[in-house]
Amino acid sequence: MEEAKRIGICREFILIMQASLDGVAPDEEEKAFRSHLEHCEECRKLYGELKQVREAVASAAAEPPADLRERVMARLQEENRRLSVEKIRKSKNRKRIAGFVLGTAALLTLAFVGIEKLGLLHMTGKTADSAVNEMAYDAYEYEAANMPEEADYRSSDGEMDTKGTVYPITTGDMQESEAESESEAGYNGWDIAQTVIKIVKAAGIKGLYGEVIYATVEKHPSAEPMAKTYDGSCAFYTISDFAEFITSQKVVISSVQYELTEEEIRACGLSCGGDRILLVLDKGS
Amino acid sequence: MQKNEEQLVARIKAGDETAFAAMVEENEKMVFNVALRHTRNYDDASDVSQEVFIKAFRSIDSFKGESKLSTWLYRITVNVCLDFARKNRMHVHSIQDMAGENEDGEPFELPIPDTTYDPGALAEKRELRETILAAVDSLPAASREIVVMRDINGMSYNEIADALHIELGTVRSRLARARIRLRNKLVKMI
Numbered sequence: 001m002e003e004a005k006r007i008g009i010c011r012e013f014i015l016i017m018q019a020s021l022d023g024v025a026p027d028e029e030e031k032a033f034r035s036h037l038e039h040c041e042e043c044r045k046l047y048g049e050l051k052q053v054r055e056a057v058a059s060a061a062a063e064p065p066a067d068l069r070e071r072v073m074a075r076l077q078e079e080n081r082r083l084s085v086e087k088i089r090k091s092k093n094r095k096r097i098a099g100f101v102l103g104t105a106a107l108l109t110l111a112f113v114g115i116e117k118l119g120l121l122h123m124t125g126k127t128a129d130s131a132v133n134e135m136a137y138d139a140y141e142y143e144a145a146n147m148p149e150e151a152d153y154r155s156s157d158g159e160m161d162t163k164g165t166v167y168p169i170t171t172g173d174m175q176e177s178e179a180e181s182e183s184e185a186g187y188n189g190w191d192i193a194q195t196v197i198k199i200v201k202a203a204g205i206k207g208l209y210g211e212v213i214y215a216t217v218e219k220h221p222s223a224e225p226m227a228k229t230y231d232g233s234c235a236f237y238t239i240s241d242f243a244e245f246i247t248s249q250k251v252v253i254s255s256v257q258y259e260l261t262e263e264e265i266r267a268c269g270l271s272c273g274g275d276r277i278l279l280v281l282d283k284g285s
Numbered sequence: 286m287q288k289n290e291e292q293l294v295a296r297i298k299a300g301d302e303t304a305f306a307a308m309v310e311e312n313e314k315m316v317f318n319v320a321l322r323h324t325r326n327y328d329d330a331s332d333v334s335q336e337v338f339i340k341a342f343r344s345i346d347s348f349k350g351e352s353k354l355s356t357w358l359y360r361i362t363v364n365v366c367l368d369f370a371r372k373n374r375m376h377v378h379s380i381q382d383m384a385g386e387n388e389d390g391e392p393f394e395l396p397i398p399d400t401t402y403d404p405g406a407l408a409e410k411r412e413l414r415e416t417i418l419a420a421v422d423s424l425p426a427a428s429r430e431i432v433v434m435r436d437i438n439g440m441s442y443n444e445i446a447d448a449l450h451i452e453l454g455t456v457r458s459r460l461a462r463a464r465i466r467l468r469n470k471l472v473k474m475i
Contacts, residue, residue: 014461014465015454015457015458015461017461018457018460018461018464019442019457021464022435022442024441024442046465046468049468050464050465050468053464053467053468053471054436054464056413056417056471057417057421057432057436057437057467058436058437058439059414060414060417060418060421060437061314061318061437061438062317062318062321062327063314063317064313064314064316064317064318064331064334065317065327065331068309068313068317068331068334068335069306069309069310069313071331071335072306072309072334072335072338072339073302073305073306073309075335075339076302076305076339076342079339
């Protein structure tokens with residue numbers, strides 16, 4: 001009984017021992033701990049050993065390469081130059097699409113004016129203007145959808161660049177997101193994790209490299225996005241937007257804050273090991 | 286967030302590359318050591334570190350100042366490391382803890398020679414350093430993480446709690462477990 005009690009006391013002091021080693025134990029705890037050390041040889045020995053281990057590990061810290069900073073700055077400048085080239089190219093493409101749309105609209109206007117004169121449009125209830133707008137918009141969508149991907153991704157030296165790709169920001173419909181938010185009110189990080197895992201699994205995404213995303217759990221109602229890409233270029237206000245993005249872009253989700261346990265992963269029907277799916281979740285303010 | 290850091294972040298958000306370079310200089314050791322402990326390769330850690338700072342610059346607008354800049358960078362570093370591991374098909378797994386205690390009853394001492402002029406001592410010191418790092422690398426992921434954060438990078442308990450979203454008490458208990466595990470491993474290795 002005495003031995004068990006003694007071990008119980010030492011266990012309690014082991015936690016204080018860490019704080020004392022790091023010089024952050026509150027005064028009262030430090031005093032009690034020091035007093036304990038005077039009577040407990042085992043704790044005294046362990047304290048000395050842990051102090052040596054701590055100092056040894058600290059001394060083993062590596063120095064980064066001397067030119068790391070220079071390399072980072074050089075890379076930043078190179079990427080900025082490449083992004084400028086892409087911006088110019090996209091600007092030229094937008095003008096090309098606009099030219100196509102205007103050209104199409106002009107032709108359609110002529111066509112619909114002709115049709116209207118024949119009285120056919122009255123059957124559909126459309127005016128010439130609205131019909132032209134619709135068809136011009138469809139033409140724009142078709143062109144945008146069929147734009148060769150190289151125009152977006154290829155840099156000036158012809159290399160495919162999947163990093164730093166700029167996606168359009170999808171703000172979604174705030175009313176819709178608020179309505180969805182209400183149904184999701186009170187959701188926690190684990191709920192989000194489960195939802196995203198289901199989506200990823202359903203999409204068959206496995207071990208493919210892509211943009212790193214983190215999802216922000218926000219209080220409701222909130223104008224802040226629930227998830228966004230790391231470079232801030234793309235934001236999602238609803239789960240459906242987020243799902244659409246990750247299924248279309250072959251995204252890998254990696255994480256630090258909510259590392260799922262093996263049990264949790266198995267509960268989602270996924271395997272553990274190399275294809276472990278983790279989520280990055282930041283608590284909202 | 287302290288005022289100096291606030292000003293630095295504001296300048297980086299405005300696109301000031303000099304401010305960004307200052308941020309790199311202040312945090313490169315922490316970032317590099319976290320990367321090194323994940324990748325276990327000097328060159329890969331260097332590549333990962335570069336990636337971390339570029340991502341930080343690109344997403345600086347998302348930094349709201351609710352935590353320290355170093356904590357935010359730490360999170361980015363771990364994310365990039367995980368991404369790197371997945372890209373290179375490295376398995377992220379935890380090594381089973383080899384629980385054990387020194388039952389010899391002998392005093393445990395860690396000899397650390399203190400001389401810069403003795404080549405033999407230098408080699409011994411290098412070997413010792415490698416032994417220590419091998420022991421750190423063999424810890425379970427959660428233990429390794431907290432030892433790296435506290436004992437290699439010198440992060441405070443509050444910073445660790447903030448970065449890992451855990452309570453201060455949990456920091457203490459994880460650190461206790463990690464350090465004792467490390468001590469047990471080193472006893473076997475030395």
